Amino acid sequence: MTNVISHSVTKGATGRGDGGEAAPLPQRNSQAGRRKSRREARVAPWAFISPSLVLFAVFAFAPIIAAVVLSFQNVQVFGGGTWVGLQNYQQMLTAPLFWTSVWNTIVFTVGTVPTSTALGLLLAVMLNRKLPGRGIIRSLYFLPMVVSGVAVSLVMVWMFNSDDGIVDAFLQTIGLPRIDWLSSPHWAMVTIILAVVWGRIGFCMVTYLAALQGINPSLLEAAQIDGAGNWRRFASITWPLLNPTTYLLIVLNIVFSLQAFDVIYVMTGGGPGFSTTVLIQYIFRSAFTDGKMGYASAVGIFLVVALLVLTWLRSRLSRKSEDFA
Amino acid sequence: MTTITAANGAAASTAPASPAPRPKRERNSVGRWVVWALLVAGALLMFFPVYWVFVTAISPGGLAQSGGFALWPSRVDLGVFARVFKSQPIGLWMLNSTITSVASVVISVVISLLAGYAFAKYRFRGRDAIFALMLLTIMVPIQVIVVPEFVIVSKLGLVNSYWSVILPSAAQGICIFIARQFLVALPDELIEAARVDGAGEFKIFRSVVLPMSGPLIAVLTILTFVWRWNDFIWPLIALQTPDKFTMSVGLNSLNGAYAHPWDQIMAVTLLSMIPVIVVFLVFQRQFVQGIAETGLK
Numbered sequence: 269m270t271n272v273i274s275h276s277v278t279k280g281a282t283g284r285g286d287g288g289e290a291a292p293l294p295q296r297n298s299q300a301g302r303r304k305s306r307r308e309a310r311v312a313p314w315a316f317i318s319p320s321l322v323l324f325a326v327f328a329f330a331p332i333i334a335a336v337v338l339s340f341q342n343v344q345v346f347g348g349g350t351w352v353g354l355q356n357y358q359q360m361l362t363a364p365l366f367w368t369s370v371w372n373t374i375v376f377t378v379g380t381v382p383t384s385t386a387l388g389l390l391l392a393v394m395l396n397r398k399l400p401g402r403g404i405i406r407s408l409y410f411l412p413m414v415v416s417g418v419a420v421s422l423v424m425v426w427m428f429n430s431d432d433g434i435v436d437a438f439l440q441t442i443g444l445p446r447i448d449w450l451s452s453p454h455w456a457m458v459t460i461i462l463a464v465v466w467g468r469i470g471f472c473m474v475t476y477l478a479a480l481q482g483i484n485p486s487l488l489e490a491a492q493i494d495g496a497g498n499w500r501r502f503a504s505i506t507w508p509l510l511n512p513t514t515y516l517l518i519v520l521n522i523v524f525s526l527q528a529f530d531v532i533y534v535m536t537g538g539g540p541g542f543s544t545t546v547l548i549q550y551i552f553r554s555a556f557t558d559g560k561m562g563y564a565s566a567v568g569i570f571l572v573v574a575l576l577v578l579t580w581l582r583s584r585l586s587r588k589s590e591d592f593a
Numbered sequence: 594m595t596t597i598t599a600a601n602g603a604a605a606s607t608a609p610a611s612p613a614p615r616p617k618r619e620r621n622s623v624g625r626w627v628v629w630a631l632l633v634a635g636a637l638l639m640f641f642p643v644y645w646v647f648v649t650a651i652s653p654g655g656l657a658q659s660g661g662f663a664l665w666p667s668r669v670d671l672g673v674f675a676r677v678f679k680s681q682p683i684g685l686w687m688l689n690s691t692i693t694s695v696a697s698v699v700i701s702v703v704i705s706l707l708a709g710y711a712f713a714k715y716r717f718r719g720r721d722a723i724f725a726l727m728l729l730t731i732m733v734p735i736q737v738i739v740v741p742e743f744v745i746v747s748k749l750g751l752v753n754s755y756w757s758v759i760l761p762s763a764a765q766g767i768c769i770f771i772a773r774q775f776l777v778a779l780p781d782e783l784i785e786a787a788r789v790d791g792a793g794e795f796k797i798f799r800s801v802v803l804p805m806s807g808p809l810i811a812v813l814t815i816l817t818f819v820w821r822w823n824d825f826i827w828p829l830i831a832l833q834t835p836d837k838f839t840m841s842v843g844l845n846s847l848n849g850a851y852a853h854p855w856d857q858i859m860a861v862t863l864l865s866m867i868p869v870i871v872v873f874l875v876f877q878r879q880f881v882q883g884i885a886e887t888g889l890k
Contacts, residue, residue, distance in 0.1 A: 309715075312794035316711035317723065319704040323764040326745065328730040334741030335733075391635070394628050401633075407877060408636035411643065413884070414869040416823030418841045419862045422848060423642045426649065426855055434645065434662075441662040466639065474884050527734045530825045534845060552736045552826075561740050568737030575732045 338565035349562060356566035366567065368542050369550035372457070373526065376546050379461035380468065380528075381521040385514065387465070388472020393502070395473070396480045406477075410470040417467075417530025424463040425450065425535055453543035456536050460544050463531050468524065472517055479513040480506070519582040523575060547571050646866070649859035650674075673860045680857070683864060685836055686843040691868075693758040693828070693839060694821040700763035702813045709772025710802055714784060724773070731766040735827050743830055757831040758839065762821055768813055771883070775809040776802065812883035815876045819869050840865040 339356055341349030360366050395406055412420070427434050428449035436446040449459045483506060491501045529548050532538065538545035538553060545553065548571065555564035650673055652666035677683055711717075712724050735742070742761060743752075751757040779802065787797045825841040832838055838846065844865050847858050873880055 308794050309788075310717070313711035313715035313717045313720070315795075316707040316715075316798070320708035320727070320764065320769060321723070323700075323704065323760065324727055324730065324766075327742065327761040327764050328733075328738075328766075329726065330745060331738035331741035332730065332733055334744070335738045338741065391632070394632055399625075399629050399632070405632050405636045407874070408640045410877070410881060411870070411873065412639060414819050414823075414873045414880075415643070415866055416825065416841050416869070418823075418825050418845050418848075419646075419866050420642070422844065422858060422862050423646050425848070426859065427642060427645060437662040466642065469639070471884060474881050523732075529734070529736060533826070534848060548734055548736050552739075555740055564740070565737070568734075572733050572737060576729075579732065 335565045335568055338562050339569045340566075341562045343561040352562070356563045357570075359563060360566050360570065365542060365545070365550065369545045369547050372542075372544060373546040375457060376461065376464075376528070376544075377522055377525040379457070380464050380525050381518060383461075384465045384468040384472050385517050385521060387469050388517065389476050389510070389514075391469065391473045392476030392480055393506075396477060406473075409473055412467045413470045415467065418534050420463055420467055421531050421534035424459065424531075428459050450536060451540055453540050456540055456544050460532055460535060463535065464525070464528055467531075468521065472521070475517055476510065476513060479510055483509050515582065515585055519578060522578060526571065526575060526578075643866070646859045646863050649855055650863050652856060654854060654856060670856075673856050674864075677857050677860045677864075681843065681847070681861065682835060682838075683843070683861060686838050686840045687864070689755070689832075689837060690822055690839040690841075693755055693762075694818055696755065696759045697762045697821045698814055698817045700759065701765050701768050701817050702810060704763065705765065705768035705772040705813060706776075706803075706806060706810070707798070708769050709776050710798060712769070712773045713776035714779070714781070714802075724769075727766045727769050729766070730764070731770075739827070739830055742827075746831060752831060753833045753837050755837075758824070758828050761827060761831075762824060765817065768817060771813060771816075772809060775806070775812075779805055808879070811876070811879045815872060815880050816883045818872055819880070822869050 338349065340351060340353060342352045342355070343349035391409060395402060395409075399405070428436075430436055430446060430448050430451060433449070435449065440446055447455055449455050487505055487509075488501055491505055496504070527548060528546070529552070532544055532546060532549055533552070536544045538549045547567065551564050551567045551571065554560050554567060558564075648665065651669050651671060653668055653670040708727075712720060746752055746757045746761065751760070783801055783805075784797055787801045792800070823841060824839070825845065828839045828842050829845065832842055835843070835846065844858075844861055847861060
């Protein structure tokens, strides 16, 4: 997602996006025909984007603008709001639960991002060559990507159930103590992280595989002829060439983690206590449990701004890494 | 690192100038099998939750692990599917999910192709700004705008209707991005040639651009179908009566209700996963390609 915006802006400005220039060369047409086709070519792009524009205006731009406006208002459940300036933001910065959820978001992000990226890299490197049953093995790693958050959550709740779940039964069988996966505040976050990483490894692996296939094999062969060992070849050729992919994946994974909602909502609802209440959960809770729409919007705007800063940082970083390469 | 050791096993064994080919090949092949075994173990671990959904569903009483550890039930009971169909409106939820997903996919694919083409091949005032704004919406999680979105949908009189789910989810910045990236690579010469031949702008789209967009349409359709089928939070808010629920919302409604034993919950979970798993298995290549090319989930 992040790359999307940086991409578009640079490509839109300098790329080949201006191909079908609206000034055609209608040599065979009459004067009137030429004028008509020119007018058509000027109107056409607007006609092409108008269905999207209408849907976006109504269902995306309008609610976003409304959310910004709401964040400066005090609104009680769908009634009219009163203007309160920055009060919601002030309240946010002094609310202990806001800081708890910021902290939980950091823990959740640190728990999910490096693990899924590193596992994705490891798997991609191992699966990037001929092995018996490679296709099936790859599919098994991808598969969790298409399972819905609700389904993932329900299976995980069932598996990590501390009364009759399979995980604790297994731990007991091999002589380890049972763990309160979902009812202890410390383990609940670990369980959530496991569930999310399970769904995300496949994505990281696919992205790394695509990047590995883009590496020119003659580079690695040349290094081998020069006597470089396998580790050396990985460290000084493959890894540096994967740098842009690693950047991309880390930032995308952070964005996904900041937006991760379904799994937490269904598995723990942010509990026990507030131990798994991350920011996005807190926003939802403020709006629907506490009925503080204006305040929820303010926290939401804070989150979106954080996401945008991240995007901007990535575009800066990737520009630097391109310069380096 | 064994993984890398085996990486060029094939290349090493064919290289004639390799100083000591034999022992190296042997070491590589041992490493290769260790790697293979690790990969298979990992894959089985990854698959385990899906397997567990299936096994729980077909075990009487849901294969509770209170009395020890079992990976397969002593007795298989397929009657659970009949029971869940009787106790919950599963057929209706499936139908609702199918209608809303398919309609939303069709709308997003059509409007994204049109808009992506305009952004890729025309130059017009405000183009880059509009495109950037549409992409910006990707950054805004639905939870942040859910309240105003609900107000808009209810002002339009759509609450608890199919349209309340279809229309908001059809406006996807990511689809427009994917479409534009693909269409920008189409050769301008073809479009220009059609224009010189006097073809109108829409005719060019229909008879030149569309026939070349097959792979794009495939990727967009598969990605958005999986996303829409799995959508949860917005349908949860917009759909209010059980007869309008989609599969995800219906499934969630079973959660935490102690009246439902695990075999029934897992049976419904399994049913909810089947359509996306089938789509994934059939169109895996396009799906993976779509994910890898856009760097998106």
